C-alpha cells in the first residue's frame with residue numbers, strides 16, 4: 001500500500017499550526033459558509049489530485065471559516081476541548097481503521113474498549129459490572145439507555161418489544177424534569193414513546209421530589225421510566241438523585257440519568273455531593289466530548305445490567321463472528337463503528353484519577369470566578385447558584401442582555417452565547433475545556449466588562 005505519507009505529514013503540520021493559533025486567534029470565524037465553499041471549489045474535478053495537495057486545499061480553504069471551539073475562551077453551548085492524548089489517539093484510530101464491533105475480529109479495539117469501560121464505571125463510582133456503550137454523543141447515549149429502559153419495563157409487564165413492537169403494548173409513561181435537555185424529548189420520539197410528562201422543577205431547575213411522587217402515585221397503570229438530569233445546561237443544577245431514585249424505584253420505574261457533562265462531577269471529591277445517590281439509577285448517559293475533553297464524537301451509554309442493554313441493542317447475523325463473551329456492537333445502535341473508546345482510554349491514562357478530578361475542579365473553579373466577576377459588573381446578576389460549570393447571567397432587561405451577547409461576539413475575545421431561562425434573556429457561559437486558564441477567564445471578564453459598559 002502506498003499510504004501517501006506526504007498527505008499525513010501535511011495534515012500534521014496544518015493541525016499543529018491550527019493548535020498553535022488557538023491562544024491568540026479571535027474565537028469567531030472570519031469566513032462565511034459560501035466563502036469557504038468558493039475557496040474549496042464547487043466543481044467536482046474530472047480527474048485525480050495528489051492527496052497532499054487535497055489536504056493543503058482543505059486546510060487553507062477552511063482556515064478562515066474555523067471557529068476556535070477548542071480554544072480556552074470558547075464558552076458557548078457545552079463544547080469541551082480536546083486533550084492532546086485523546087487527539088493523538090484519535091489520529092491512530094483513523095489510521096488503524098478498525099471496525100470495532102466484533103470482540104475477536106479486532107482484539108486491540110475490544111481490549112481498549114473493555115479497559116476504558118471498566119475505568120469509566122470505577123471513576124464515576126457506578127455499580128461494578130455496568131456496561132458502557134461508546135456512542136456518538138449524549139443524544140445517542142440517552143437513546144441507547146432509554147431504549148434499554150423502555151424494553152425492560154415492558155418486559156416486566158409481560159410485553160416483548162423486540163418481538164411485538166409497541167402497537168398494542170401497555171405503553172410506557174416517561175416522567176422527566178421540566179428542565180430536562182431537549183434531546184431527551186427527541187430520543188423519546190425515536191423510541192416511539194411520544195412526549196414525556198414534565199414534573200415541576202424548583203428555582204434552580206431541579207426536579208421537585210414531591211411532585212415526582214405525586215405523579216407516580218396518580219394511578220396511571222403504565223410501566224414507567226423516570227429520566228433525571230445531572231447538570232442543567234443553564235444553571236448546572238443536579239436533580240436530587242437519592243430521594244428521586246428511591247421514590248421512582250418504590251413505584252417500579254426504570255431510572256435514567258442524563259449527565260452529558262455533569263456525570264463527571266462524580267469523579268471529584270469536591271463535587272461528588274452533587275450526584276449523591278446517582279449510583280442507584282438503572283442507566284446513565286454522558287458525553288466524553290464534553291467534560292472529559294476527547295474530540296468529537298464520543299458519548300457513553302451506561303447501563304447497570306448488561307443484559308438489559310444487550311436485549312435492546314443486540315442482533316445476530318450468520319456472517320458475523322460473534323463471541324459468547326459479548327461483542328462491542330451489542331451495546332450500541334450501530335453495527336460498524338470507529339474505535340472511539342481509544343480516545344477515552346487515552347485521556348484517562350494520561351490524566352489518571354487525580355488528573356480527572358483536577359480537570360473537573362478547575363472547570364468548576366473557573367465558573368465560580370466568572371460568577372463573582374460578573375456579579376461585580378454594573379447591572380449584572382447571576383440568576384442561579386453556581387454549583388458546577390455553568391453560569392447564566394442577566395445584564396438588566398432582556399434587550400440589554402441581548403446587546404451584551406451580541407457585543408461579546410463582535411469583540412471576538414471569547415465566545416459566550418445567549419439563551420432564555422425562566423423567561424429571561426441570559427448570557428450563558430459553560431466552562432468545559434481543559435486548556436482554559438486563569439488568564440483566559442480574566443480576559444473574558446475584561447471583555448464582558450467592555451460589552452456591559454457600552455449600550
Ligand SMILES: *Cc1c(COP(=O)(O)O)cnc(C)c1O
Nearest residue numbers: 078137138139181183260261287
Ligand atoms: C449536550 C447535552 C446533551 C446532548 O449531547 P450531544 O453530545 O450534543 O448529543 C444531552 N443532555 C445534556 C444535559 C447535554 O448537555
